[in-house]
Amino acid sequence: MAPESGCPPSSGQPLPAEFHARPTDIVARDLLGQFLWHRLGSGRVTGGRIVETEAYLGPDDPGSHARRRTPRSEIMYGPPGRAYVYFTYGMHECFNAVAHEPGAAGAVLVRALEPVCDLAGMAERRGSVVRRADGGVKEALLCSGPARLTQALAITRELNSADLTRPPLWLTGGEPVPESAVAVTRRIGLRRGIELPARYIIAGSPFLSR
DNA sequence: GTGACGATAATCT
């Protein structure tokens, strides 16, 4: 699909809540190749194709916010298919999709997108770091990190607990990604639980973090 | 190209 040709594309159907009601690591794998969209107050839709995710499990995962059940992590124990947006490092927001089996807890951190719709708006929100000397845009820097993509898509904590099956913040289906294109690594940036292989990427994508 | 470091505030102990 060429960027900006029908944004968002009408072909993709919203992912149903049942998509998220499965083991968290399975959902993290299956979110690769799907689309994340945000309809802004202006009516404009911005978003892209998911190329990198991480699974964060329940109380037994030392790297997960859900290792303790607190007011912040409570949403990870709630119904699958909602947004978990948290604030960290004093300046960054990160977006997760709550995903787990009945009775469990967990969420999938979306770490990187391939930009598809409203690249100009993304560039504006991301600021001078994505601008080239000649005025062009470094597309690989727009959404290549969990805090970068929330900034590019204007996703804030106000969207915490939003229903991801419908606008203004929602997910739609894309072309399935074959196993041969998927790689699994340890998670990034953690102090605890970093050894768990729970980061899923579309190998070789130019839009990954790091 | 790589690696070190400071910014900055919500959340939790």
Added chain:
DNA sequence: GATTATCGTCACA
């Protein structure tokens, strides 16, 4: 009072 699921900048190669 300590910690943090990050990023941009700076030094150096």
